[in-house]
Every structure is written in structure tokens, then in C-alpha cells.
Amino acid sequence: MRVIDHFITGHAGGGAGREGDVFDPNTGAVQARVRLGTQKDLDAAVAAAQAAQPAWAATNPQRRARIMFNFKALVEAHMEELAHLLSSEHGKVIADAKGDIQRGLEVIEFCCGIPHVLKGEYTQGAGPGIDVYSMRQPLGIGAGITPFNFPAMIPLWMSGVAIASGNAFILKPSERDPSVPVRLAELMREAGLPEGILQVVHGDKEMVDAILDHPAIAAVSFVGSSDIAHYVYRRGVEAGKRVQAMGGAKNxxxxxxxxxxxxxxxxxxxxxxxxxxxxxxxxxxxxxxxxxxxxxxxxxxxxxxxxxxxxxxxxxxxxxxxxxxxxxxxxxxxxxxxxxxxxxxxxxxxxxxxxxxxxxxxxxxxxxxxxxxxxxxxxxxxxxxxxxxxxxxxxxxxxxxxxxxxxxxxxxxxxxxxxxxxxxxxxxxxxxxxxxxxxxxxxxxxxxxxxxKRSAFGDTNQHGMEGVRFWTKVKTVTQRWPDGSASVAEGGRTHDAFVIPTMG
Missing domain, CATH: 3.40.309.10 (Aldehyde Dehydrogenase; Chain A, domain 2)
Structure with missing residues (x-):
């Protein structure tokens, strides 16, 4: 029987461990098994993310955007494959499955413009000879915990903005329909994303708790039922993380x-x-x-x-x-x-x-x-x-x-x-x-x-500029330069002496 493994850089996977059933909702039969990860699996993903993220953050936003363009084209080329895979595990009809994927791709399209939305603010002459500017910088490592009902759209909502903003991202999809998130990660890697920037770990509450408690994960995005959303929000915040947790609805x-x-x-x-x-x-x-x-x-x-x-x-x-x-x-x-x-x-x-x-x-x-x-x-x-x-x-x-x-x-x-x-x-x-x-x-x-109300915990929403704000932090710089430079003659050569002024 097919076994759905984690997608972790440098991690062999396999071996003994707990597994869960993945059903075909059309027949009621078990069609695959999914590995339910442990703290050890998460540690491997975090280690790979820590190794890869600094270079990714230093990659200019335009180059990151080009990978998003490549990824969008690959997903569109594989639309039929992804839709049939999605519907085979979730049960939604093919048209709905394609809509699930397309709605996620719209956020990837937004991420293709990430150089524009990452621009900071600038004030010239905030004081005598003083300029002030801000920059948006990535948090480091983010994680997403996603539900069964949109196995393509919601992972794309979270991972797209987080990665385009310069973060590494670890995804924990629903264990009920885990194949599409793994396939999307493969396509993102094919699009040119460096190893370690997007990884997928499978699991149940044990993995969720490991993510919420891991000190190297800076932010967690969650979508699920309200009771679990409240739990995720509370435990994640207590661990010092930035958390957005979307809950249930009765529209x-x-x-x-x-x-x-x-x-x-x-x-x-x-x-x-x-x-x-x-x-x-x-x-x-x-x-x-x-x-x-x-x-x-x-x-x-x-x-x-x-x-x-x-x-x-x-x-x-x-x-x-x-x-x-x-x-x-x-x-x-x-x-x-x-x-x-x-x-x-x-x-x-x-x-x-x-x-x-x-x-x-x-x-x-x-x-x-x-x-x-x-x-x-x-x-x-x-x-x-x-x-x-x-x-x-x-x-x-x-x-x-x-x-x-x-x-x-x-x-x-x-x-x-x-x-x-x-x-x-x-x-x-x-x-x-x-x-x-x-x-x-x-x-x-x-x-x-x-x-x-109980449909969302946290003060920042998904995707758009709210998503960018969630996955980045603002650094504000106040600068003043001396009026001209002092020339010092030494040995027939002239040097500029730069003095760092103090603010009074």
C-alpha cells in the first residue's frame, strides 16, 4: 500500500513509527497510509530550515518573486493531476478541486508582486539632517497547520506569503488528505526554491504540540475548528510565538x-x-x-x-x-x-x-x-x-x-x-x-x-497585506550624516574621517 512520507530536506524518513489511514471517500476503502511524525522529524525539518533561511532572506525580493512565477506555471501545468489527487482523498468533485487549487494560486499571483509590498516607508528631513526609513524583514521560520477541507488553497495561502517574504516554512497538513500538500512542495522545489525553505511534516496532535512548543519556530498560522484554534492560539502565544488561528463559522x-x-x-x-x-x-x-x-x-x-x-x-x-x-x-x-x-x-x-x-x-x-x-x-x-x-x-x-x-x-x-x-x-x-x-x-x-469573534484568534488576517504584516517584522532606522567630511592630511594623502554623531 502507498505510504505518504514527510517532505524534509536531508531526512531519509521511513522506518518504524505510527501511521494513519487515508481513505477514498467514494468507496470507503483505505487507499494509503500516512506517516505520523514525531519531535525527531520536526527537529530535522527545523534544522534544515535554519541552515537554508539566512541565504533565502538575503536573496533579493525580485528573485524570490521569479520562483513564485515559475511555481504558478508548474501548478497550472499539473492542474488535472492535482485536482484528481485532491478529490480522491477529500471527496470534492473535480470542479471544486480545481477551484480549491485556483483560489490558492491567486495568492501565489499576489506573491509574484512581493518586491512592491515589502517596500518600507521613508521620511526625508524628519529632523535637522535626519532621515527616517523602515524595512520589512522576515521572521525566520514559520509554520502552518491546515485543515482537510482545502488541502491546496490554505497551504498556498500560508506558505506563499511566508516564503515570498523571506521566511522558511514548515507545513503540517491534515492527515486525512496529505498528498496534495506534498506534491505542491515538490513543485515548489522544481520551480527553483532552495532546499529547506518549504518542508512538509505529517502528524496529529503530537506534531501540532511539537510545532507550538518549538523555540526556533517564530510564527504559526492555523485554520480549523474554533476550540482547536483557541488551543493553538493560547499555547503558541504562551511559547512566545506570533499566532493567527482561524476557527469555525456559521454564516x-x-x-x-x-x-x-x-x-x-x-x-x-x-x-x-x-x-x-x-x-x-x-x-x-x-x-x-x-x-x-x-x-x-x-x-x-x-x-x-x-x-x-x-x-x-x-x-x-x-x-x-x-x-x-x-x-x-x-x-x-x-x-x-x-x-x-x-x-x-x-x-x-x-x-x-x-x-x-x-x-x-x-x-x-x-x-x-x-x-x-x-x-x-x-x-x-x-x-x-x-x-x-x-x-x-x-x-x-x-x-x-x-x-x-x-x-x-x-x-x-x-x-x-x-x-x-x-x-x-x-x-x-x-x-x-x-x-x-x-x-x-x-x-x-x-x-x-x-x-x-470565535471565528478567529489573533489580530492579523490571512493573505493580502495583512499576511505580509504577519510574516514580517518592521525595523525602523533613524539616520543623520555629518555636514561634509573632514579631510586629514597624512603622508601626502587625504583621508575622509567619518564621525558617528550622537543624538542629543
């Missing part, structure tokens, strides 16, 4: 009475059920304003959801594929039952779905709840599956209050033709990313990604 879609309901339904079909709902920017809660709007929306949603096609990840006609593991399918089904037990109306029940010929695969059909209330635990928590909940709001103020008071604050959307309502909503809602007639408001790569 709401507000539907105003004047919204185009046909467009809303089309948007919800993709936003709530695409990638089997396994994404932090999914839209699992829809909030129609007024009973008339709610009834009309429900009537249109039912046939649209019933028409969704669930299939294997290679089915080009499928809207979404299986979830990542049997355990995760069980978790989603438990949340559906919790909603029923709490009194929500289960309009469409996706439990018990079986795909002919793939009965052992990790499939679950789409589910729709109506009359969900804010007191229900199934509303408060992230389900992370193909489940859409209707929470009816009496008026605009209640529609603003629902996402604003929720424990998560990742993304939110409003659907309306009223510009004033949209502007008012965007200003008032207590959520980090807002879409106006955009169901999944993930910002473009040169802006920044990050939620509020």
Missing part, C-alpha cells in the same frame, strides 16, 4: 423581501451544498425577512434541493461528492437528529443516502430545516455538512441581530435590490466578511481573509 444569508428569489435559490444551492458543505465560508443559514418571503423562498428551495445530484468525485454532473470520512458523516447526521429533537422542522432529510455501486462511500444527501430558532444547539454550532437551516426574521433589525449575536463571525451575505438596506447592513453587522448579493464573500487575494 448567514439575509434575504430581503425585494430580493430576486430565483437568483437567491441558485446561489444557495452552491453556497450551502457545494463541496458537501465542508467549508468555513459555506452558507448554512438563510434568514428570510418576513413570513411571506420565508414561505416563497421555502417553496422554491424544496425542488431545487431535491434536484441536486450527489455523486462520486469524478462525476462531472454531480453537484457535490462524499464527505471526507465515515466519522464526519456520522457527526453531520447526529446534528440533523439534534435539530429534529430540538423541534426544528426537517423538510428534506439527507440521512440514509446511498449511491448505487458505492454503498460504502461516505455520502450524505442534502437536508433542509425550517423554523430553526436561535436557542437551538443545532443553530449555535457549526455542522460542516450539506445542511441548510431556515431561520425566519420578523424584520430587518432582527436579521441584522442574528448573525451579529452569533458566537461565530466569519462571513455573512445580504440579498436585496435596496442599496440603502445593503449599505446599512454592511455597516452594522458584527461579522468580518460581508457579501452584498454575493453568497460566499471570500475576498480576492490582494485583500485579506479573516473573521471575528
Amino acid at each position: 448567514h444569508g439575509i434575504v430581503m423581501p425585494d430580493a430576486d428569489l430565483d437568483q437567491v435559490v441558485a446561489d444557495l444551492a452552491g453556497a450551502a451544498f457545494g463541496s458537501a458543505g465542508e467549508r468555513c465560508m459555506a452558507l448554512p443559514v438563510v434568514v428570510p425577512v418576513g413570513e411571506k418571503t420565508a414561505d416563497a423562498l421555502r417553496a422554491k428551495l424544496i425542488p431545487a434541493i431535491e434536484a441536486l445530484r450527489v455523486g462520486v468525485s469524478t462525476d462531472q454532473e454531480a453537484h457535490y461528492g462524499p464527505v471526507v470520512t465515515a466519522a464526519h458523516r456520522g457527526r453531520v447526521e447526529n446534528w440533523i437528529q439534534a435539530g429534529v429533537d430540538e423541534g426544528a422542522e426537517l423538510v428534506i432529510d439527507g440521512r440514509g443516502f446511498a449511491l448505487q455501486g458505492h454503498e460504502q462511500g461516505f455520502f450524505i444527501g442534502p437536508s433542509l430545516f425550517d423554523r430553526v430558532t436561535p436557542e437551538m444547539q443545532a443553530y449555535k454550532e457549526e455542522i460542516f455538512g450539506p445542511v441548510l437551516q431556515i431561520v425566519r426574521a420578523a424584520d430587518f433589525d432582527e436579521a441584522v441581530r442574528l448573525p451579529s449575536s452569533h458566537q461565530y463571525g466569519n462571513g455573512v451575505a445580504i440579498f436585496t435590490r435596496n442599496g440603502h438596506a445593503a449599505r446599512e447592513f454592511a455597516a452594522r453587522v458584527n461579522v468580518g466578511m460581508v457579501g452584498i448579493n454575493v453568497p460566499i464573500p471570500v475576498p480576492v487575494a490582494y485583500h485579506t481573509f479573516g473573521g471575528w
Whole structure:
């Protein structure tokens, strides 16, 4: 059986040790084993990073950018290979897998302009004969701990900006779908990245803790559930690291009475059920304003959801594929039952779905709840599956209050033709990313990604200039030169005597 090893410079790997199962979600079968690393493996990666990083930091930004250009071209050339590899371990359909990769590549495109964004500030004449300037310098060694749901995009978000800024980077991807991160590291090396600058270590909590505690790792970026994000943030900060930890989400879609309901339904079909709902920017809660709007929306949603096609990840006609593991399918089904037990109306029940010929695969059909209330635990928590909940709001103020008071604050959307309502909503809602007639408001790569409340721990977001700020530190220089130079005659030769002035 195929064994997925670490990607560590100068590290032989292999040998005895713990391993984890990597499943094919379409069949339920174990398709590979992944090595679960130890402190010794991490130490090897850190040693290689320490040896390589000073020369990489000294490489001028333009040359670093050229490697990013090369890497982007290589990933595009290998798109089909990467997408099929990704979908075979995660289960998302090929189109979603390509989107996963492409969205990560957009951050690499941003990194191709790293010479521009690393420029510091300059003030001439800050005082008599005094100039002040700043420079952005890399932290040294950074690490990323990434989730299963975007095995290409999120590693590229983190590693691209960190490496382009002059850091070495150690990636700990999810052990559920680890092959694509290793393949991306291979392609980065092929693009010209020096050995030791990007390395991949696999593992579970033992490896996560080793990363958080390692004194040579200066910064850690994390994406995962909120409880784990809080743990990572707290432990990393206690160890003296810079930490950004992105957590869970429960994104709401507000539907105003004047919204185009046909467009809303089309948007919800993709936003709530695409990638089997396994994404932090999914839209699992829809909030129609007024009973008339709610009834009309429900009537249109039912046939649209019933028409969704669930299939294997290679089915080009499928809207979404299986979830990542049997355990995760069980978790989603438990949340559906919790909603029923709490009194929500289960309009469409996706439990018990079986795909002919793939009965052992990790499939679950789409589910729709109506009359969900804010007191229900199934509303408060992230389900992370193909489940859409209707929470009816009496008026605009209640529609603003629902996402604003929720424990998560990742993304939110409003659907309306009223510009004033949209502007008012965007200003008032207590959520980090807002879409106006955009169901999944993930910002473009040169802006920044990050939620509020329990959706993010730390004060710096992913990619864009926020990412550059996270992976660099600012050094400010205040300089003064003497007025001219003193000439000293000595042996018939003239020398310049340079004097370092003191600041009074």
C-alpha cells in the first residue's frame, strides 16, 4: 500500500513509527497510509530550515518573486493531476478541486508582486539632517497547520506569503488528505526554491504540540475548528510565538423581501451544498425577512434541493461528492437528529443516502430545516455538512441581530435590490466578511481573509497585506550624516574621517 512520507530536506524518513489511514471517500476503502511524525522529524525539518533561511532572506525580493512565477506555471501545468489527487482523498468533485487549487494560486499571483509590498516607508528631513526609513524583514521560520477541507488553497495561502517574504516554512497538513500538500512542495522545489525553505511534516496532535512548543519556530498560522484554534492560539502565544488561528463559522444569508428569489435559490444551492458543505465560508443559514418571503423562498428551495445530484468525485454532473470520512458523516447526521429533537422542522432529510455501486462511500444527501430558532444547539454550532437551516426574521433589525449575536463571525451575505438596506447592513453587522448579493464573500487575494469573534484568534488576517504584516517584522532606522567630511592630511594623502554623531 502507498505510504505518504514527510517532505524534509536531508531526512531519509521511513522506518518504524505510527501511521494513519487515508481513505477514498467514494468507496470507503483505505487507499494509503500516512506517516505520523514525531519531535525527531520536526527537529530535522527545523534544522534544515535554519541552515537554508539566512541565504533565502538575503536573496533579493525580485528573485524570490521569479520562483513564485515559475511555481504558478508548474501548478497550472499539473492542474488535472492535482485536482484528481485532491478529490480522491477529500471527496470534492473535480470542479471544486480545481477551484480549491485556483483560489490558492491567486495568492501565489499576489506573491509574484512581493518586491512592491515589502517596500518600507521613508521620511526625508524628519529632523535637522535626519532621515527616517523602515524595512520589512522576515521572521525566520514559520509554520502552518491546515485543515482537510482545502488541502491546496490554505497551504498556498500560508506558505506563499511566508516564503515570498523571506521566511522558511514548515507545513503540517491534515492527515486525512496529505498528498496534495506534498506534491505542491515538490513543485515548489522544481520551480527553483532552495532546499529547506518549504518542508512538509505529517502528524496529529503530537506534531501540532511539537510545532507550538518549538523555540526556533517564530510564527504559526492555523485554520480549523474554533476550540482547536483557541488551543493553538493560547499555547503558541504562551511559547512566545506570533499566532493567527482561524476557527469555525456559521454564516448567514439575509434575504430581503425585494430580493430576486430565483437568483437567491441558485446561489444557495452552491453556497450551502457545494463541496458537501465542508467549508468555513459555506452558507448554512438563510434568514428570510418576513413570513411571506420565508414561505416563497421555502417553496422554491424544496425542488431545487431535491434536484441536486450527489455523486462520486469524478462525476462531472454531480453537484457535490462524499464527505471526507465515515466519522464526519456520522457527526453531520447526529446534528440533523439534534435539530429534529430540538423541534426544528426537517423538510428534506439527507440521512440514509446511498449511491448505487458505492454503498460504502461516505455520502450524505442534502437536508433542509425550517423554523430553526436561535436557542437551538443545532443553530449555535457549526455542522460542516450539506445542511441548510431556515431561520425566519420578523424584520430587518432582527436579521441584522442574528448573525451579529452569533458566537461565530466569519462571513455573512445580504440579498436585496435596496442599496440603502445593503449599505446599512454592511455597516452594522458584527461579522468580518460581508457579501452584498454575493453568497460566499471570500475576498480576492490582494485583500485579506479573516473573521471575528470565535471565528478567529489573533489580530492579523490571512493573505493580502495583512499576511505580509504577519510574516514580517518592521525595523525602523533613524539616520543623520555629518555636514561634509573632514579631510586629514597624512603622508601626502587625504583621508575622509567619518564621525558617528550622537543624538542629543
